[in-house]
Amino acid sequence: MSLHNQRQPTKDLKPKRTTMNANPVYLTVRDVSKNFGNFTALADVSFEARRGEFLSILGPSGCGKTTLLRVVAGLEKQTRGKVFIENRDVSALPVSKRNVGIVFQSYALFPNLTARENIAYGLRSQGKSRQDIRQQVDGLLDLVGLRGMGRKHPAKLSGGQQQRVALARAIAVSPDLLLLDEPLSALDAKVRIKLRSEIRQLQQRLGITTIMVTHDQEEALTMADRILVIDRGRLVQDGSPNQVYDRPATPFVANFIGAMNFIEGAEKIDSGVYGIGKTRFAVTGENGTSRLPAGSRVTIAIRPEDVMLRHDPTAINLLETRVAGMEYRGSLFRIDLSWPATLDKAATITADVPAETVRRLDIVPEKPLSVYLPVDRLRVYSVTDG
Numbered sequence: 001m002s003l004h005n006q007r008q009p010t011k012d013l014k015p016k017r018t019t020m021n022a023n024p025v026y027l028t029v030r031d032v033s034k035n036f037g038n039f040t041a042l043a044d045v046s047f048e049a050r051r052g053e054f055l056s057i058l059g060p061s062g063c064g065k066t067t068l069l070r071v072v073a074g075l076e077k078q079t080r081g082k083v084f085i086e087n088r089d090v091s092a093l094p095v096s097k098r099n100v101g102i103v104f105q106s107y108a109l110f111p112n113l114t115a116r117e118n119i120a121y122g123l124r125s126q127g128k129s130r131q132d133i134r135q136q137v138d139g140l141l142d143l144v145g146l147r148g149m150g151r152k153h154p155a156k157l158s159g160g161q162q163q164r165v166a167l168a169r170a171i172a173v174s175p176d177l178l179l180l181d182e183p184l185s186a187l188d189a190k191v192r193i194k195l196r197s198e199i200r201q202l203q204q205r206l207g208i209t210t211i212m213v214t215h216d217q218e219e220a221l222t223m224a225d226r227i228l229v230i231d232r233g234r235l236v237q238d239g240s241p242n243q244v245y246d247r248p249a250t251p252f253v254a255n256f257i258g259a260m261n262f263i264e265g266a267e268k269i270d271s272g273v274y275g276i277g278k279t280r281f282a283v284t285g286e287n288g289t290s291r292l293p294a295g296s297r298v299t300i301a302i303r304p305e306d307v308m309l310r311h312d313p314t315a316i317n318l319l320e321t322r323v324a325g326m327e328y329r330g331s332l333f334r335i336d337l338s339w340p341a342t343l344d345k346a347a348t349i350t351a352d353v354p355a356e357t358v359r360r361l362d363i364v365p366e367k368p369l370s371v372y373l374p375v376d377r378l379r380v381y382s383v384t385d386g
């Protein structure tokens, strides 16, 4: 049994927003694969983006996120599959014919041009008058919070300001699709958090369909209407932040987004009942494992914040545990609890417990604690799931 927690998320990560978007489909990516020589960077990726939606492509380094964005942009030609914009096949069209605005991780501004000139760059080729361009650039500088800074060169601007210029430049040409490739990852934490809500607000105000590549789960959870999780070139889940957090499709997704306890070596006992040693778990959140025959090997998963400390005596899914370790995290403690999973093997499950509860219940190392695992918060994965 193990707790995987790659990025030390906190409870704040739990997404609260779900967005139902009934707008027409703007972008369709159908069965797209991309090979570099013998290497498969993308395999049969399909998804849709509705007009005005904010999608995030999330996954670890090297999983194919940027390649997917470049295929959508027309900067990279897919090996197989098609890209449609409003049902029109654009698979063979270059980036210049797809009406996209792009912001890259490195600001990619022209260093010899001022902020104004950078923003105006795309507008000049549209044949607008100087007066129109001046007015539009003023509006864009306002929009991205850079009023009065238009005469500065990129070298005189902070990273966050440069990225604002890049954003203004990308939206200046009124693209129908905004593509953001890790736009915040070069910035320090405070600026990143500020800019992420600014970008989201701007995107909503303009109603522009947006796809953002990120490896940062928090960024994806807080900004996106929908998250596409990529694992080794495959799209493994496409869902709202709530869906991917609450019902991760595979152990990989569960592990990559937030922290998760995995109870390994369990088996299916009956429909909705799983077990390890003498312990039985009733589960309502089966993950396609309802079809498995009894005796099948499974992994049971539960988030640390879903491990409940107090229970009524009739509650099921109880574990008698002992506090094996405590880590202070400000508003909560992350507590390792040891329990006898099988006769010969103790296991550990981790619980996130509010600091106030820890004080009130006087939780200290070695203290025995009863916990229960709510039936609707447990997930079950077949051991063959990725």
Ligand SMILES: Nc1ncnc2c1ncn2[C@@H]1O[C@H](COP(=O)(O)OP(=O)(O)OP(=O)(O)O)[C@@H](O)[C@H]1O
Residues within 6 Å of the ligand: 036, 039, 041, 059, 060, 061, 062, 063, 064, 065, 066, 067, 068, 215
């Ligand atoms: N032009 C190329 N030639 C050969 N291999 C490439 C090329 N571009 C990308 N790759 C490979 O394809 C895989 C996916 O790359 P991609 O840049 O899409 O990943 P990523 O998920 O965006 O990663 P990161 O977050 O590190 O940028 C990587 O293994 C990369 O080495």
